[in-house]
Amino acid sequence: MIKMDRKWLIVIMGTLTQLSLGTVYAWSFFQTPITELVGWSNTQVAWAFSLSIFMLGVMAAWGGAKIDKYGPRKLAIIGGVMYALGYVISAYALSSGTLWLLYLAFGVLGGAGLGLAYVTPVATVSKWFTEKQGLATGMVVMGFGLGALVMSKLLAPFFLHLSSNSLSTTFLYIGLTLIVVLPISASFMQLPPTEKEKSQVQTKKSIVSSSSSVSKLIFSKSFIIIWLMFMINVVAGMIFISFQSPLLQDILKLQIPTPDLSDASVVASLNSSGATLIAVSSIFNGLGRFFWGAVSDKIGRITTFRLLLALQALIFVALIFVSHPLLFSVFVCIVLLCYGGGFGVIPSLINDSYGAKLMPVLYGTTLTAWGVGGIIGPQIVAFMKDNYSDDAGLYAFVIGGSILVLGLILSYFYSGKKV
Structure with a gap:
């Protein structure tokens, strides 16, 4: 007990x-x-x-x-x-x-x-x-x-x-x-007590036995495709995680006939709306890890990841034509549901493909894709807002959607053979 x-x-x-x-x-x-x-x-x-x-x-x-x-x-x-x-x-x-x-x-x-x-x-x-x-x-x-x-x-x-x-x-x-x-x-x-006793011995053995094979796997075609798919999924999510509040506020300003941004109450209202979207979308981000993980148990890991990429690609295309704040917010929440889903599916995909023994080091390597995606996603929107302020969202969605389509195409080159 x-x-x-x-x-x-x-x-x-x-x-x-x-x-x-x-x-x-x-x-x-x-x-x-x-x-x-x-x-x-x-x-x-x-x-x-x-x-x-x-x-x-x-x-x-x-x-x-x-x-x-x-x-x-x-x-x-x-x-x-x-x-x-x-x-x-x-x-x-x-x-x-x-x-x-x-x-x-x-x-x-x-x-x-x-x-x-x-x-x-x-x-x-x-x-x-x-x-x-x-x-x-x-x-x-x-x-x-x-x-x-x-x-x-x-x-x-x-x-x-x-x-x-x-x-x-x-x-x-x-x-x-x-x-x-x-x-x-x-x-x-x-x-746990037993893990403390075994960890040092197991770590030394695993390093000696698998270091060469791990290097080969990391540079294999299948693993590179996994890394790229995950990175692209991260890029899509980071576009909104980094800028969802400013992008929503840009849409809200269009709904106000003559927005007075020197009015503290107007600014406070815009900030509050942005904060609400951040809060609600974060719930979808969290739930996505559960939801898509369960879906992958039913239909398979790579099929689920293809569904994630395809759904987001469709949403990014739809966002090009969206000017309503509520619809924009709904689409952002779905994208972050898929973003969270990537984190729920990738560990199981790696485990299924390469086995539990190699999973920790390969999953750790995959997390570097998170870091790369964390640079690309925010910088896409930042560049557009600095250089094409009025159409920043439009251009960001076109680029994001194109990258997602590329990721979907790449997923069909994944062999899925268990090592």
């Missing part, structure tokens, strides 16, 4: 850790306010988020391979503190108008912390559960997707109100909150 309670306590704390880390997905809440505060371009500001996601993917890949060596608690606490410090230092970067410091703090330091802390809850929980593993790990992974809701509707509005709408002070308060919460929840991350 005590063991069962301990397992579920780790699940709860792992979910809380992921919920705190997932606040990074609310970046679009801050995108426009930062550009207006400091006078930087959309592209310049978006690079902070892009660097963060890139570092997340790279460090998650590295951290996943080092969990057995350093232990999940140490990696999670260090990662959580780094992410929190990213906000604290970013507060000074915003107040002083220092762009390179924002990149270093939020992008490099915070992103690296995200990566280290992200992999530990899922890996830890999966080792505690031999039964109901899908339920337990699903709860934890969904927490990351819901983090944007916590930031956009709770933390950011509360601290903005507390600081009289000071963006730099809000970043400081967020960082101080996370530096308290994350180490507490992360301290519960520990391997």
